[in-house]
């Protein structure tokens with residue numbers, strides 16, 4: 151609301167007496183000459199007036215609601231359930247930091263310094279009563295800060311707002327699900343979705359059959375996501391840069407997370423600058439985009455699938471109004487799910503059934519009161535009844551004078567308010583697709599009538615996908631190419647479309663048989679255990695000027711399938727990143743005869759190790775720790791000479807050193823790899839073994855191994 155741009159309030163327009171009564175007086179900032187410049191950082195008169203009017207809390211709660219909004223948000227973090235040290239980290243939190251930070255908590259008037267979030271499974275998510283700023287600045291908290299920093303950097307923990315952890319939990323993701331995260335960046339929920347998907351798979355067992363497509367229109371924010379999700383070491387992720395509302399309708403997803411762009415006033419405690427900028431226009435301005443994103447999400451959802459619509463805003467125009475509108479559009483084909491039995495420890499409020507709409511002209515309780523001049527910005531879908539002028543004509547005037555109440559079961563929506571459990575504000579609606587959307591059904595009937603004599607009967611689901619596909623010019627592939635030949639054809643086709651997306655290199659299946667066979671032979675990888683053909687991809691940017699490949703990524707069968715669909719659909723999905731970087735070319739100088747020029751990357755190691763039968767060394771703790779500490783050790787300098795001999799005998803080049811418990815296991819041909827196996831990538835040179843792990847990971851590993859030894863000493 152800028153200076154000199156005020157419009158007339160509705161009370162000055164030509165309206166009936168009835169409607170005048172229902173128009174609430176304008177906000178203070180709409181009154182002429184009342185400055186909208188906020189002098190205090192933590193207040194905004196418009197905000198207060200708006201939410202009082204919307205009655206998002208009871209009058210007697212108002213002060214506690216406002217009080218907590220002015221307090222910094224406590225830090226929250228999650229332990230990565232797939233991390234190698236998950237149990238250790240949880241135990242350090244429970245047994246060390248809960249006690250050692252307690253004195254600090256008492257001093258600052260809190261009962262507990264850190265505690266597990268009661269509603270998050272397996273004590274994996276924690277809440278600290280200190281804000282992120284306090285943790286950074288306070289000296290006593292320094293050790294805790296260092297711990298959080300290091301474990302976050304190596305991927306064992308993730309800092310994430312408590313409320314932002316909710317949508318992936320409500321989504322109920324299984325390992326075989328195809329999941330679309332429509333507005334995914336910077337990616338904390340994508341990370342969590344992948345964790346949930348991988349949770350039940352042990353290293354060595356097959357990769358999950360499902361996958362996550364993490365889409366965001368903003369490529370810069372997507373880079374944050376790519377960086378953040380690197381730590382999950384997943385082969386089951388594709389990152390794309392499409393507009394969510396135009397996401398190609400080729401794949402029917404089992405789950406869709408629609409965490410839409412919003413005004414974000416639920417994050418006031420974390421981002422206090424919102425106090426200064428807040429106005430009701432932001433929510434109104436986003437409503438239409440939120441609706442189209444949610445509608446697209448539902449059309450991409452397979453029948454029987456679940457979608458979460460979520461925002462970090464408290465504004466009903468971005469929340470209940472959007473949900474009500476999409477429910478009205480979808481009729482009986484979509485249900486709002488009652489999730490009151492999920493996460494019983496979570497304190498939540500029901501969705502609102504009544505709200506009003508505000509713009510620069512003032513407040514409106516129903517669409518018929520909105521002057522024509524304001525109707526560009528105030529839409530009928532923003533109101534509880536969603537009625538148009540025509541609809542109002544059909545109802546008796548005394549009935550239409552009543553305050554609008556939405557007749558949909560919006561109480562099933564989940565509202566999280568900051569003062570209920572010391573969090574940010576959040577909104578979640580869980581939607582279940584019962585049948586194809588009415589718009590699709592309509593087309594289906596028309597088409598059946600047209601083609602009934604010519605075409606064999608198709609299943610509804612096929613037609614939903616096809617129907618949606620034709621909208622985007624997408625056609626199903628003739629058949630899935632699984633053979634080497636098929637892969638080569640696909641790669642050639644992809645090559646022909648190199649310029650498909652400006653600024654993004656196309657994904658190309660690796661077809662160099664010599665490279666693939668070289669890798670398989672050198673590391674002893676058998677096709678029946680871990681097929682490489684058809685699963686290795688690269689990009690132009692990962693190819694040298696002479697055409698030789700520098701980086702090779704591994705994609706799961708699910709991702710491979712989507713790549714093939716996308717290829718058949720003329721690359722409508724704009725792929726920013728795909729799969730897991732597994733092999734990287736070493737410079738010619740480092741590669742000797744009998745060696746493979748591709749080393750295994752740190753992120754690829756956990757995935758490929760269970761399938762390797764060659765280039766593995768087994769080290770005891772002392773030599774393993776020495777390697778981490780000194781980075782490079784001559785063969786004859788290892789504490790256990792036998793280990794040095796084995797290292798000397800190994801083929802030169804990339805290898806893996808696995809930590810084993812006792813000397814007797816050094817002989818073992820293959821240590822069974824499980825989630826607790828500790829291994830590092832190394833390079834076997836002429837006279838020494840060199841660690842190929844970055845300094846931070848080395849430091850963290852030494853730290854964890856020391857902790858482990860210390861706790862073992864204590865128990866013996």
Ligand SMILES: C[S@@+](CC[C@H](N)C(=O)[O-])C[C@H]1O[C@@H](n2cnc3c(N)ncnc32)[C@H](O)[C@@H]1O
Nearest residue numbers: 333334335336337338339367368393394409411
């Ligand atoms: C609330 S944030 C998402 C946060 C994310 N889900 C997470 O947990 O880290 C909304 C995101 O939507 C993206 N966005 C905005 N308009 C979009 C559109 N039309 N299609 C897809 N993404 C969009 C923004 O770039 C932003 O990253």
